[in-house]
Amino acid sequence: MHSATEEIVGFAKQTKFEDIPDEVVEKTKFLILDSLGIAIASTTLPISVQIKEMVYRILGIQSQNMAQRFDFGCTVIGEKDLLPVTHASLLNGSLIHSLDYDDTHTKSVIHNCAPLVPSALSGAEYFQTSAKDFLKSLILGFEFQIRIGLVAPGAFHARGFHMTSIAGTFGSSLVFGLLGNFTDKVIVSALGVCGSMTSGLFEYLEDGSPVKVIHPGWASQSGIVASLLANEGFGGPSSIMEGRFGLYNSHIHGESFDVEILTSELGEKWETLDIAYKPYPCGHVIHAFLDAAKRIYSSDNYSVDSIKSIKCIAAKGTIDLVLDPLGSKKVPRSSYDAKFSLPYCIASILVRGTCNVDNFSEAAINDSKVLKVASLVSYEEDPSQDFPKYFPGSVEIIFDSGYRVIEDEKFQRGCLENPMSEYDIEKKFIDNTTMVFDQSTSQQLLDNVMGLETLENVKPLTEMLRF
Known part of the structure; x- marks a missing residue:
């Protein structure tokens, strides 16, 4: 045998x-x-x-x-x-x-x-x-x-x-x-x-x-x-x-x-x-949340200054890697640390509209406006998410007016179910x-x-x- x-x-x-x-x-x-x-x-x-x-x-x-x-x-x-x-x-x-x-x-x-x-x-x-x-x-x-x-x-x-x-x-x-x-x-x-x-x-x-x-x-x-x-x-x-x-x-x-x-x-x-x-230079389990947040950022009447709270609904595997302990994840200790901080990455999207290579410089990770938005992040565990088969993410944002919006992304961009095009890769x-x-x-x-x-x-x- x-x-x-x-x-x-x-x-x-x-x-x-x-x-x-x-x-x-x-x-x-x-x-x-x-x-x-x-x-x-x-x-x-x-x-x-x-x-x-x-x-x-x-x-x-x-x-x-x-x-x-x-x-x-x-x-x-x-x-x-x-x-x-x-x-x-x-x-x-x-x-x-x-x-x-x-x-x-x-x-x-x-x-x-x-x-x-x-x-x-x-x-x-x-x-x-x-x-x-x-x-x-x-x-x-x-x-x-x-x-x-x-x-x-x-x-x-x-x-x-x-x-x-x-x-x-x-x-x-x-x-x-x-x-x-x-x-x-x-x-x-x-x-x-x-x-x-x-x-x-x-x-x-x-x-x-x-x-x-x-x-x-x-x-x-x-x-x-x-x-x-x-x-x-x-x-x-x-x-x-x-x-x-x-x-x-x-x-x-x-x-x-x-x-x-x-x-x-x-x-x-x-x-x-x-x-x-x-599509983003950070932990893969973060990506679905970023695409969800980007849709909110691109929506009509969006104002980052009016955000009251941000909740990331995530699988335990995601929480362990990029959300816990939440206090330190909200304030990255280094550029590399920021790549595994969902609060920082999602705040970069919500403030700048981007989460790219330049957004992980020392100056970028210490941007007070981004860190203020990152401080608004909390999380909720969702055991029903199909992790690690996929890296899904859901984002709930409540604004000062009481308006509440939720965006879900079941399949992270770049995978077979949500592919990047050849043009995107090139x-x-x-x-x-x-x-x-x-x-x-x-x-x-x-x-x-x-x-x-x-x-x-x-x-x-x-x-x-x-x-």
């Missing part, structure tokens, strides 16, 4: 690019586009400098003297010179996640591109593979990573584990092993090693620390390390998922879970199609990349990504990402 990872690896190794439906390939190109745009915008943030400087110190080099340090390496987005494969993936994964603007598969509650695009990009460079192999390995990584979360939706989050960094370690290893054409035995062993490298906790919510930024990068790096170890004959258990001390029994012991979901409908149900984009990419590039350069990169399967390799991408 085969273990879950043996079945998954067997399926992945047998899958050809031509076996993957065209719509899945097209969706993946848009996901790559979205993630690269976010990473490019993130290079303008101070936090990107902090993480890069840490990597340079590990390598024993000065950042300003990087040139020619490595005869062969991999691309780091926003750097002209190459770095070792593991360090490149750490930095790129952190950049993609820095703005909290990256995709989420809602039902598994996993950010997919942040841990896997870096390992696919670095792996394609490291092993000099074709662009089609790059796409294929990334898609198969998505399918595995998502299913890890679907085995027990929301259960890891409820215990304070960040599923993106846990599942992302396994997904990264599969992607890298496929690009390296490692044997089934080696890849299975690498996934066994990953079980001792998974990490990522939600305690950052308690004081607004930005540590979550590095979760996907660390997962991407760890998955590659596991693959390289296994390829040298270093072993890990094949029962890492379902075993007595495997992932689920160790992390969510006592919860109900179905490990068979890991291998269910492989090649038939493509979970990649259900990955949702983000506009988001152009908006993000023109923070660094001119319009024509942004358009060229867009064209290269959307024509990936026609390219010989990923060089047309990586060359443009080194700036």
Whole structure:
């Protein structure tokens, strides 16, 4: 009897690019586009400098003297010179996640591109593979990573584990092993090693620390390390998922879970199609509330100065992440903290009409008018909301006149049931990349990504990402 990872690896190794439906390939190109745009915008943030400087110190080099340090390496987005494969993936994964603007598969509650695009990009460079192999390995990584979360939706989050960094370690290893054409035995062993490298906790919510930024990068790096170890004959258990001390029994012991979901409908149900984009650079569970609030903001006779109270009607999972403790959520302690504050984000919409990248600057989060509106927010738990299958939200506002308005959003924008258009995704990419590039350069990169399967390799991408 085969273990879950043996079945998954067997399926992945047998899958050809031509076996993957065209719509899945097209969706993946848009996901790559979205993630690269976010990473490019993130290079303008101070936090990107902090993480890069840490990597340079590990390598024993000065950042300003990087040139020619490595005869062969991999691309780091926003750097002209190459770095070792593991360090490149750490930095790129952190950049993609820095703005909290990256995709989420809602039902598994996993950010997919942040841990896997870096390992696919670095792996394609490291092993000099074709662009089609790059796409294929990334898609198969998505399918595995998502299913890890679907085995027990929301259960890891409820215990304070960040599923993106846990599942992302396994997904990264599969992607890298496929690009390296490692044997089934080696890849299975690498996934066994990953079980001792998974990490990522939600305690950052308690004081607004930005540590979550590095979760996907660390997962991407760890998955590659596991693959390289296994390829040298270093072993890990094949029962890492379902075993007595495997992932689920160790992390969510006592919860109900179905490990068979890991291998269910492989090649038939493509979970990649259900990955949702983000229209706002903040916690995904906030988005439905923001669209609901925006409809109120855009209504006739709306006046922010006349708001008496604001009530957010939310699922417990949403409350735990972005509403509790309410007192500190009303006054974000940092720009990163503000991204997980529903009171701040909804106040930004109700005062400015926007909740965009600029609205999370230090000056913006200390705007007295926004904080005054945030202070009016309360919440009510609604156990009937379909969370985490979806991230719904309801907003009730009472005005000084006694007028009461309620807006509901059952499906967060960007998901399959309430999709962003191709135009929306491309506009988001152009908006993000023109923070660094001119319009024509942004358009060229867009064209290269959307024509990936026609390219010989990923060089047309990586060359443009080194700036």
